[in-house]
Amino acid sequence: MKKTMNLLGKIFVSLGITILFIFLTLVLTIKLICSNISGSAKELFATTMLETGQLKFLANLFIPKDELQALVNKNSMANMTTEVDTDLIHTEQENNSFDKNGIKIEEISGNTFFAKMLIINDPARVKLATTYPWGEYGVELEKLVHDNNAIAGVNGGLYESTGNKGGRPLGIVVKDGKIEFNKPNGYPGLHLIGFDEENVLRILSLEGKTAKEVEQLVSDEKIRDAVAFQEENSDANNHFVKLIINGEERETGGSGSGANPRTAIGQRADGTVLLLVTDGRGANGHLGATAKDLIKIMKQFGAVNAANLDGGSSSSMYYNDKYEMSSVTFYYANSSWKLPTGFIVEKR
Secondary structure (H helix, E strand, O other), X not given: OHHHHHHHHHHHHHHHHHHHHHHHHHHHHHHHHOOOOOHHHHHHHHHHHOOOOOOHHHHHHHOOHHHHHHHHHHOOEOOOOOOOOHHHOOOOOOOOOOOOOOEEEEEEEOOOOEEEEEEEOOHHHEEEEEOOOOOOEOEOHHHHHHHOOEEEEXXXXXXXXXXXXXXXXXXXXXXXXXXXXXXXOOOOOEEEXXXXXXXXXXXXXXXXXXXXXXXXXXXXXXXXEEEEEXXXXXXXXXXXXXXXXXXXXXXXXXXXXXXXXXXXXXXXXXOOEEEEEEOOOOHHHOOOXXXXXXXXXXHHOOOOEEEEOOOHHHOOEEEOOEEEEOOOOHHHOOOOOOEOEEEEEEOO
């Protein structure tokens, strides 16, 4: 018994020393990154951490507030107030270069990420799936897809992600022309992202609007399916929405953002919808994609309009009964985080 206790004691001591060593190595590594040895590494660390849900404190812990804001400003995006010109999109055009499902899927490799683009020829098939009426817990993306008789889907808009409960959206949710959630206050830079009744992708600022004003906007613009994401450039957050509007690429300073897993949505002139998901945060050894990366990809694939959606650990893509891209944590390697919303592609 005494020998067993001694052995256990040695194991715990050894384990404790190992954990302490890893912790000290991590701290020293971050301090080195945040020193002035490599300005680009510091910028990438700061902007990337500020986009995370739980690790923002690391940037604030190792970099002074004024310097942190300066780094964010240096790697930010020019303000873009241009609105979508719906006359540039002609959804009645027919494209016969797709498979029997009316879908293509393309792989994309970048220096710091791997991605897949889901291309859908008929924008009328791209709908929003939700877990309304809202509860404490959301569901995995595959359930959103299967429960709505769909063939594919990606994660949707802003939501409460703490603890991976995922049951409550934030901002605005519109499904089939009906508002299921409408609380725009408290989120600077909020944008509505989704489709109108003519199947045109719309990206509309909700900045400063009340719930009643948002309700009027949804009615006036005939929005059928939409979610919300946030534009905020500060040392508390580093989110962005607009990527390309009316064929015009958004200007970026530096990379425009940090490197993280991403989900983005776009539309070509013929109405074709582009759904992009990238990896990151160590998945496959990749950091992730920046805003500049997303703009470049969407432009290469012919997007006239494109926007960033919720990303990070939420980023996931499901197609034909399997995950093409999944959440970045090991536990969810073949699943997704729990979600309240997702853009889905209905079966033909």
